[in-house]
Amino acid sequence: MNEAAELEKQVLENILKHGTVNTLFQPIYDISKQDILGFEALSRGVDCLEMPEQLFAAAGIHNKLSELELLCREKAIERFVSLQLPGKLFLNVSPNTLLDPSHPRGETRHLVEKHGLAANKVVIEVTEQDKVDDGFLLLKTIEHYRQLGFNIAIDDLGAGYSGLKQWSELCPEYVKVDRYFIDYCDQSIVKREFLKSIIELAKATGTSVIAEGIERVEELSLLEKLGIVNAQGYLLAYPQSEPKIELEASQWSALNLTPKMNTTEQSIAIGWLAITQSAIHQCTQCKEAHRSFESDKKLMSLAVVNDNREPIGLLHRDQLTEVFAAPYGHALYAKKSVVELMDKQPLIVDENAQLDQVSQQITEQEFDIRRHIIITREGCYLGLAPLRDILKHITEEKIRHAQHANPLTMLPGNVAINEAIETRLRKQSDFSLAYIDLNHFKQFNDLYGYASGDSVIKLLADVTVKACEQSPCFVGHIGGDDFMVVFDANDAEQLCHQIINDFEQQSKAFFTPEHVKSGGYWATNREGQKQFVPLLTLSIGLVRPDLDNCKNSHQVAALATDAKKEAKRYRNSYLFVCNRRRPSVSVVKKIEKDQAECSA
Structure with missing residues (x-):
């Protein structure tokens, strides 16, 4: 063995003996939601084996690959x-390591349980770059991981051996496309x-695609135009020991x-559902926490905080009771810190987080319905919110919105339109309101x-939503052929013109070529007289209400209605x-009279 190889062996042995592996995390973003999907864990060694290529190559040469992977996994x-960290943890695993007879079984499950991490938050990345001789055994091994609750990903798709075959056999939740196909794509x-x-195959198999190596x-x-929403690479974030959890708006x-499209209003902030409840310090002994639960039978969970009042975990009554009821349980844990038994990975959200976003996190992480989530204010503990109450409120909101949505x-x-306007008036947030109405619709419907007629109304809805998806807007359907749009930016006039142009162009498809060429058609009016009816056109009234003088949505809507009437005076x-x-x-005066009659 030459001097360099001997040095590598010594460094590797020291790494395995002392556990000197550093873990970096690179975020994987869902660019459609502008949110975190998860983090890929990347391991670094020391000295001449700092970079992963040299580190794992040396471990392979000296038959220490299994030991090294387990060390990296635990770290x-x-x-x-x-x-x-939020989202999922992506762990790289070599297929040959999984199939190594000396590789201990059940160790990954033991590690997640040891550190209080839910198995469904872990994604096992099986790299495609290694050749696997026993495909059936690999399939059985992967299926074992899936039964334990882990997700599966194929890494480096397209870079190595039989990628599509692995995809069809392993049925992974994720496929990560190799950087070669991303570079200057x-x-x-x-x-x-x-x-x-790849996208079409992913749709057919229900697999999420992740593009890695984006620079x-x-x-x-x-990638966004093609429909790939999960992205990873230096362009978004470099691997770091303490990664950024989110990107700034800029x-x-x-x-x-x-x-992000905003055709419907956001739900309420989670802070409204927070219950004020005392927290316990991380140094609190289990017996003291047990006394707290015994003194208050309604108490189901206790937040655990550090010296800065930052939440670090959640202690559940049933788990503590179960431990104390076991033989020697009280003796073993009574004087130990609650940190030993607490849930180390509870859902922690800021009070301003929107309810629908929290709902998605709850669904993704499959929390027990009996549990609570922790609410914070500027990083410090504020209170708890029962999952049952959150899901109940979300269900009620969805039902309420469905009841008032236009069925067409x-x-x-x-x-919902009135609520959108009232919210902006209440917050004193400047906005514009457009009232959109179809012209000559009755004659078109009759002919x-x-x-x-229904198809034309749906076209107008689609055109309006499409025009507004680039800007913060709320699109509502009053009924029939009438729509309203609330604009929060200063581009209302530009977008209204775009709606008109796009609708006029696309609506021609509903007329015969002769009618398009003539610019209209002859029809009988209500008096039985023949008249020439132009093709469908739009009337839009646009207003920017004075927030100090408009007190409610009815006054704003009346303004927009008057503006729409003015627009309808024009033929085109x-x-x-x-x-x-x-x-x-x-x-x-009319509104004040109506209010007085209602209160009388």
Whole structure:
């Protein structure tokens, strides 16, 4: 053995003996939600074996691959839990290590249980770069991991051996496309077509695709257009020992991604459901916590905090009771810290987190319905929220919105529109309101039939939503052929013109070529007279209400209705921008009269 090889062997032995492996985490983002999917754990050694390629190559040469992978796995799990990172933990595992007879069985499950990490938060990444001789044994091994609750991913898809065969046999939850197909994919027709085929296969098999190794904005832009929403690479974030949990708004903006669509209002903040309840310090002994539970039979969980009032875990009554009821349980744990028995990976959310976002986290992590989540304010403990109450409230919200949604377009109806306006008035947040109405719709309906009429209304809904998806907006369907849009940015006029142009262009498909060529058709009016009816056009009234003078949604809607009436005076499509920003005196008096009659 030469001097360099001998040095590598010594360094490797020291690493395994002293556990000197450093874990870095690289975020994997869901760019459609602009949120974290999870983190890939990347291991680093020391000295001449710092980089993973040299480290694992040396372990393979000296038959220490199994030991090294287990060490890296434990360090990654331990660090992931201690940092309280959100999302899933992606762990790299060599197939040959899994099939090694000396590789201990059940060790990964033991590690997640030891550190209080749920198995369904761990994704086992099986790299495709290693050749596997016994495919059937690998399949059995992977199925064993899945039965334990772990998710499965194929890493480096397209870089090695029989990727599609592995995909069909292993049925992974995720496939990670090798960097080769991502690198300058925007300039390669072959790579683009390969990515398209991967996306189609993923849809057919219910698999999530992750693009890794993204380094250029152009690559990310193409991937988003193709429909790949999970992204990883230096462009987004480098591997770090303490990774960023989220990107700032300016960073998302710089990536030229499509802004998140906002055609419906966000749900309430989770803070409204928080229950004020005392927390216990991490040094509290288990016997003291047990006394707290015994003195209050309704108490089901206790938040555990550190010296800075930051939550680090959640202690559950049933788990503590079960331990104390076991033989010698009281003697073993009575004087130990509650940290020994607490849930080290509870769901912790800020009070301003929206209820629908929290609901998604609850669903992804499969929490016990009896549990609580921890609510914080600026990182410090605020209170608890029972999962049962959260899910009940979410269900009630969904039912309420479904009841008031328009059955034809499934867009929010009058109740939701009024709520959207009232919310902005209450928050004193500037906005514009557009009232959109179809012209000549009755004559079209009579001539072409109700089915075509419904299709035109759905077209107008689609055109409006599509035009507004680049901007913070709320799109609502009043009923019939009437729509309202609440604009929160200063691009209302531009978007209204876009709606008009797109609708006029696309609605021609519902007319015969003769009618399109003539610009309309002859029809009988209500008086029995023949008249020429133009093709479908739009009237839009746009207002920017004065927040100090408009007191409720009815006054704002009245403003928009008046503006729409002005727009309908024109024969062709027209956008009327109303300069009046406050309700007329007659409208105010009528509303006050209605309110007085209701209260009488």
